[in-house]
Amino acid sequence: MAYAIDNNLSKEQLDCKGSRIGKLRIIKKGVKALIMNTDKQERIKSIFRRKIFPVFIQLNGTVPDGLETFIVEHSKIITAVKDQYLAESGETEDGHLLYLESGIARCYYYDATADKFIVTRIAKKGDVLIDTNAFLYGSKQAQNIQMLESGTVITLSYTNLKLLLAEFHIMYATFIYFLAEKEKQHAAYQHLLKSSVDERVKLFLDGNTGIATRINNDHIATYLDMSRTTFSSAYAKYKSEKDENR
16 A cells, blocks of 8 residues: 655654554554464364364364364464475474375485485375474484475474373373374385385385375485386386286
8 A cells, every 4th residue: 555745744743644654554464464373273273173183083082172272272384395394303402293284205314324315204195293202302303304395284392292291181092193103104114125126116106196206206216225227117117017907
C-alpha cells in the first residue's frame, strides 16, 4: 500500500502519521505470522491424527487429554530442501526426533578404517528417525541425516520428547514401538547385505517403488554396498525382468 506525503503537514504531524503507518505495518506482520503459525499447527495436528493416533490407539487403546496439544505446541514443521542436512555427526547440542511427512533422506557416517562413507538407511515418507544413544545418554550425534529429495519434516527436540514422556507415561509404549521398528529395519538391512547383488537390488526396489528415478543412484548403490557400475547393471536387469513380466 502506498502512502502519499502532504507537503503542508508539520514535522510533528508527519512523525505522527509515520508512527501510525509503522504500527500498522507491525500489526500486519504480526497477523501474517499468526496465520502462518496457525497453519503450521493445523498441519502438525492433521499429520499427528492421520499417522500417530492409529499406532497410539492400537498400542494403548486411548489417547489422553492434552497429548495432542502438547505435541502440536512443542513440535515444528519445516520444508527441507534437497541436500539440506537435518543433523550432522559430532553435534553435541540437543538433537531431534524427525518424522518424514514427505521427501527422502539418507543416514550415513564416515568409516575411517574403510575410508568410505557408509549409508545405513534411506528413509522415506512415514519414517521416524532418532539417534537412540544421543537421546538416552546425551552422546554426540552418530550420523549425518541429509535430504535426497525435498520434503516436509516434523521435528521434536529431545528435550521436549523427554518432557512428553515424563508428562504422559502412557507414551512409553508408543516410543518403544518406534524403537522396535528401528531395530527391525536394522536387522532387515543386515539380512539384505547377505543377499546376492541381484537379490539386494530387487528387494530394495520392490520395497521402494520408483525411488531409483527420484534420487541419485549413487546413494542407493552405497546403501546396498556395491559400486555404481554394479548397481546400474543389476538395475538394468531388474527393469528388463519387470518389463517381461508385464
